[in-house]
Amino acid sequence: MEQVIIGVDIGGTNTVIGIFGLHLSLIEKFFKQSSELSIKNPDRFIQSLALEINRLVGRKTIICVGVAVPGKVNGERGIVELATNLGWENVALATDLSEILKVPVKIEHDVRSYTVGEAMKGAGIGYNNIVCLTIGTGMAVGSIVNGQLIAGSDYLAGELGHDTVQGHTQACACGKVGCLETIVSAPGIARLAAEAVSSNKKTLLQEVNGEITAFDVYEAGLKGDEAAKEIFKFVGTTLGRKLATVVYLLNPEIIIIGGGVAAAGDMLLDPIRKTLEVECPYYISDLKIKIGELGDMAGLIGAAHLAQVKEG
Numbered sequence: 670m671e672q673v674i675i676g677v678d679i680g681g682t683n684t685v686i687g688i689f690g691l692h693l694s695l696i697e698k699f700f701k702q703s704s705e706l707s708i709k710n711p712d713r714f715i716q717s718l719a720l721e722i723n724r725l726v727g728r729k730t731i732i733c734v735g736v737a738v739p740g741k742v743n744g745e746r747g748i749v750e751l752a753t754n755l756g757w758e759n760v761a762l763a764t765d766l767s768e769i770l771k772v773p774v775k776i777e778h779d780v781r782s783y784t785v786g787e788a789m790k791g792a793g794i795g796y797n798n799i800v801c802l803t804i805g806t807g808m809a810v811g812s813i814v815n816g817q818l819i820a821g822s823d824y825l826a827g828e829l830g831h832d833t834v835q836g837h838t839q840a841c842a843c844g845k846v847g848c849l850e851t852i853v854s855a856p857g858i859a860r861l862a863a864e865a866v867s868s869n870k871k872t873l874l875q876e877v878n879g880e881i882t883a884f885d886v887y888e889a890g891l892k893g894d895e896a897a898k899e900i901f902k903f904v905g906t907t908l909g910r911k912l913a914t915v916v917y918l919l920n921p922e923i924i925i926i927g928g929g930v931a932a933a934g935d936m937l938l939d940p941i942r943k944t945l946e947v948e949c950p951y952y953i954s955d956l957k958i959k960i961g962e963l964g965d966m967a968g969l970i971g972a973a974h975l976a977q978v979k980e981g
Contacts, residue, residue, distance in 0.1 A: 675722055675734040676973030678779060678965065681708065681754045684718070686725060687969035691732070693790065693977075698969070699725055711749075711760040719769040733773045735976030736762060737782035737968040743824050744777045744975075750824070753842070754806075775976040779803075779968055780827060781818055782975065783927060784811030786967030789974050792925045792959045800912075800921040801961070802829075803928035807842075808850045812919060830854070832911055853908045855930055858883040861900045872896035887933050901936045909944025916949045916956065927961030934960060 673696065676687040684703045688696040701721060707713035722734070740752030747763025749755075767774040777785075784801035787793040793801070799813040808830035812819045819826050830850030831843050839860070841848035851857050862874050862881045873889040874881055874897060889897035912924065930937065938958055946953050961967060 671729045672732050673726060673729045674732050674973045674977055675726070676969035676971075676976070677718065677722075677734065677736040678782070678968040678972065679703065679708075679736060679738050679755070680779075681739075684708075685965060685969060686722060687966070687973065688726060688729070689970075689973045691977075693970055693973055695966070695969075697725070698966075709756050711755075711757050711762070712765075715760075715762060715765045716769065719766060722770065731770060731772050733775070733976040734766065734770060735782070735972030735974070736766070736774065736776045737779040737972040738762065738776055739779045741824055742776055742778040744775065744820065747774065747776055749776065773976065775972070775978075777972060777975050778809075778811070778820070778824070778827075780809040781811040781820065782971035783961075783967040784813060784925075785818060785971030785974055786963055786969065787925050787927070787961050787971075788813055790970050791962040791967055793923060796922045796957075798920065798922045799925065800915055800919060800923070801925040801927065802908075803961075804853055804926065804930035805855055805928040808853050808928070810915070812915075812921070814919060829911060829915070834907060834911075849907070849911055853904055853930075855883040858886050858900060858904060858930065861903070862886045862897070865896045865900065870896045883930060884932075887936065890933070890936050898936065901933055902940045905937045905940030906944050909941040910948060912941065913945060913948035916945065916952050920952065921956065923957040923959060925959055925961050927964075927967060931960050 674689045678685040684701050686699045706717040738749050741750040743750050749757050749760040749762050751758050763774040763776045780803050783803055788799055793799045797816045801811045810827040810829045831848045833847045834849055837847035839851040840846050841851050859881050866874050873894040877885050886897045886900055
């Protein structure tokens with residue numbers, strides 16, 4: 670009977686389930702709306718997830734399961750201590766899911782899982798010192814130092830998005846004001862665009878019907894819109910200044926940027942590179958800065974690999 674490893678990436682909107690061979694080759698990938706799995710009720714969600722996994726796997730034999738989860742994740746104890754956007758607190762996800770499926774389950778923070786995925790199969794192949802950012806609704810960082818994934822003393826390593834940007838007072842969901850992710854995120858870019866429009870700047874964004882999105886800003890930038898390009902320059906420069914501290918602290922070989930905003934490509938990367946050239950002149954010649962290669966597969970691969978390591 671075929672043996673498989675399961676990778677799961679839980680999000681507030683969608684939960685993705687991947688079925689992998691023993692060498693992490695993808696067999697099938699499935700999307701399920703998290704609401705259909707009762708995401709707001711963790712006990713019911715775990716039961717629904719287990720049923721869905723068993724249904725998808727059929728007659729194959731599950732060896733282990735890895736789950737990527739947003740929030741404060743204690744991977745050692747298998748507990749999601751706090752996942753604000755899911756409404757979860759102290760959920761024994763690994764233990765409960767393992768009891769139902771009768772196989773080992775490993776859980777990890779979604780960005781750390783993403784980082785492992787890119788290191789294993791994506792832009793980070795061949796590097797032992799990696800910093801990986803995901804930029805979407807929010808932003809966070811995963812890091813691998815000398816081949817070791819860093820979680821921190823209280824599993825909160827990497828929350829760079831909540832470092833304050835001096836002079837900025839936009840409220841953040843965390844309760845602070847001026848957090849980096851109020852600028853470097855899809856909502857942050859959309860807000861900056863709305864401010865440009867309200868200030869009557871000459872821009873193609875004036876023509877957008879309805880609420881402006883980060884993708885609208887990207888499209889306008891591709892068409893040469895100066896206001897849109899200026900927004901991405903500001904976002905990239907602001908991020909680059911924060912990354913300079915990370916570079917000095919960790920001396921990574923590569924910085925990988927993923928998440929929905931990474932689709933902006935060089936429109937975002939160029940100001941990051943230029944800022945780091947100024948801020949870190951003795952580091953930049955050997956530092957690679959790349960867009961992630963795996964998209965939403967990175968979290969699945971990372972989760973599956975971490976489960977395989979634990980199981981082994």
